[in-house]
Amino acid sequence: MKVHNFSAGPSILPDEVLKQASDAVKNFDNLNLSLIEISHRSKNFVAVMDEATALVKKLLNLPEGYSVLFLQGGASMQFTMVAQNLLKAQNGKAAYTETGTWASKAIKEAKLFGDVNVLGSSKDKNFNYIPKGYTIPSDVDYFHCTSNNTIFGTQMHEFPDCDVPVVCDMSSDIFCRNMDYSKFDLIYAGAQKNMGPAGATLVIVKDEILGKSGRTIPTMLDYSTHIKKESMFNTPPVFAVYVSMLTLRWLDKNGGLSWIEKRNREKADMLYNEIDNNPMFVGTAAKEDRSLMNVTFLLNDESKKETFDAMWKEAGISGINGHRDVGGYRASIYNAMPVESVKILIDVMKSFTQKHG
Numbered sequence: 001m002k003v004h005n006f007s008a009g010p011s012i013l014p015d016e017v018l019k020q021a022s023d024a025v026k027n028f029d030n031l032n033l034s035l036i037e038i039s040h041r042s043k044n045f046v047a048v049m050d051e052a053t054a055l056v057k058k059l060l061n062l063p064e065g066y067s068v069l070f071l072q073g074g075a076s077m078q079f080t081m082v083a084q085n086l087l088k089a090q091n092g093k094a095a096y097t098e099t100g101t102w103a104s105k106a107i108k109e110a111k112l113f114g115d116v117n118v119l120g121s122s123k124d125k126n127f128n129y130i131p132k133g134y135t136i137p138s139d140v141d142y143f144h145c146t147s148n149n150t151i152f153g154t155q156m157h158e159f160p161d162c163d164v165p166v167v168c169d170m171s172s173d174i175f176c177r178n179m180d181y182s183k184f185d186l187i188y189a190g191a192q193k194n195m196g197p198a199g200a201t202l203v204i205v206k207d208e209i210l211g212k213s214g215r216t217i218p219t220m221l222d223y224s225t226h227i228k229k230e231s232m233f234n235t236p237p238v239f240a241v242y243v244s245m246l247t248l249r250w251l252d253k254n255g256g257l258s259w260i261e262k263r264n265r266e267k268a269d270m271l272y273n274e275i276d277n278n279p280m281f282v283g284t285a286a287k288e289d290r291s292l293m294n295v296t297f298l299l300n301d302e303s304k305k306e307t308f309d310a311m312w313k314e315a316g317i318s319g320i321n322g323h324r325d326v327g328g329y330r331a332s333i334y335n336a337m338p339v340e341s342v343k344i345l346i347d348v349m350k351s352f353t354q355k356h357g
């Protein structure tokens with residue numbers, strides 16, 4: 001039976017990408033060697049890294065002046081790398097929005113290296129909305145935000161204009177929509193939500209913001225180390241980079257971010273529409289801040305949970321249990337999620353209400 005994978009992360013990848021990745025594990029580029037047993041400095045792997053980097057720049061339509069890196073340590077490592085590379089050694093100050101668990105963790109790390117001004121927090125309402133209307137001080141070293149709050153199902157649909165560098169954790173919505181990515185000075189994303197397997201972290205950084213902190217940064221944590229060596233200072237996560245490259249090829253071949261945004265909106269609209277119109281369910285995120293990627297909802301009558309759970313399992317749906325901090329359900333409908341799978345979930349919701357409403 002086909003399984004409809006709504007996992008929040010690691011999460012669904014396109015079928016054709018999984019097929020190509022598994023072939024390459026056996027025999028990569030007709031070398032009769034595995035992708036994961038050849039040198040990362042071989043011309044075949046260097047070509048993979050170059051193509052992945054070029055595809056990121058093309059898909060995001062980045063102007064000159066940005067470096068694209070594939071690092072390790074997850075998005076969580078970026079919480080500290082961002083702070084160490086950008087916070088001034090003397091009186092370093094940064095502004096952060098606190099929109100969920102990941103944002104809170106980023107704040108905690110930055111506080112180890114400087115002053116953190118939390119400009120807006122939605123903690124008072126269990127992070128069910130995106131704070132707005134704050135002013136970013138002009139004397140901070142950077143402003144940090146989280147574009148999509150994976151656990152709580154909220155997403156920033158607008159980004160503030162400001163004079164200081166803008167840093168964004170896009171782990172769970174990178175490549176989900178078309179926008180002006182040159183507004184950002186540093187973007188990072190763990191691969192495993194919307195791009196590839198766990199093990200690689202994409203970092204996109206505007207070169208001119210680096211080298212200004214006056215801080216001694218450990219070699220591995222210094223972006224300039226990795227820029228100089230084109231993500232090959234040490235052994236890169238070859239498999240994760242390769243599969244990410246395949247996903248980016250898939251995106252590019254199908255029409256890039258305009259294509260995927262249209263499809264993502266179609267899926268999200270369908271599902272939110274069902275949540276809003278079906279009396280058995282209620283959404284948890286503020287409507288204007290709803291995520292295109294993680295759709296969070298609750299049952300109005302918790303006593304029917306077992307019945308609903310049995311129905312979606314029966315339909316081959318996997319991975320929609322909500323995060324413990326929100327409860328209920330979370331349907332993650334990342335780029336690779338087919339429209340058909342979302343329709344199956346909606347059918348289950350409808351028939352649950354018909355039979356048990």
Ligand SMILES: *Cc1c(COP(=O)(O)O)cnc(C)c1O
Pocket residue numbers: 009073074075076077102146148149150169170171172190191193
């Ligand atoms: C998953 C996630 C992280 C953590 O990613 P790791 O790669 O596991 O460190 C950080 N930020 C956001 C928004 C996430 O969704």
